[in-house]
Amino acid sequence: MPVQLTVNGQQHTADVEPDTPLMWVLRDTLGLTGTKFGCGIAQCGACTVHLDGKPVRSCRTPVSAVGGRAVTTIEGLSADGLTAVQRAWIEEDVVQCGYCQSGQVMAAAALLAGNPNPSDEDIDKAMRRNICRCGVYQRIRKAVHRAAELAAADRAAGGS
Numbered sequence: 001m002p003v004q005l006t007v008n009g010q011q012h013t014a015d016v017e018p019d020t021p022l023m024w025v026l027r028d029t030l031g032l033t034g035t036k037f038g039c040g041i042a043q044c045g046a047c048t049v050h051l052d053g054k055p056v057r058s059c060r061t062p063v064s065a066v067g068g069r070a071v072t073t074i075e076g077l078s079a080d081g082l083t084a085v086q087r088a089w090i091e092e093d094v095v096q097c098g099y100c101q102s103g104q105v106m107a108a109a110a111l112l113a114g115n116p117n118p119s120d121e122d123i124d125k126a127m128r129r130n131i132c133r134c135g136v137y138q139r140i141r142k143a144v145h146r147a148a149e150l151a152a153a154d155r156a157a158g159g160s
Helices: 022-029 084-091 101-114 120-127 137-156
Strands: 002-007 010-015 048-051 054-057 070-072
Touching (some): 002 022, 010 022, 084 101, 101 120, 101 137, 120 137
Parallel strands (some): 002 070
Antiparallel strands (some): 048 054
């Protein structure tokens, strides 16, 4: 059954069953492999994408629930380079194994979109459902703070 999706600003038609998890449509049908399969039960956060700007677990979101809503994957965060979050991740050398990081970045981007200057408590609350088996939580928190600084500088300079 064909399903219409808007992913990263582009219209797509996927010939899948309506109960197919969004993650598999993104990865297997659309070839957007930045979204990772972690646990399959919406507990780890590796599969986090944005649905109308809000972070959701794509492993448990049926494609039929997406409808006319906008899906953003890590590939679609920026059309013209790295976002402040991605730049901060690099600057702060967050990544160890990297498997969970696309979900971590997506959760951080959603946090900063709604709260451009989060406290440690805000960051911990927003990121608590994203598991990092390598335990780089302190680096993640530091990178979110750095991303807030970079985004503020971008705004002051007239950027996005």
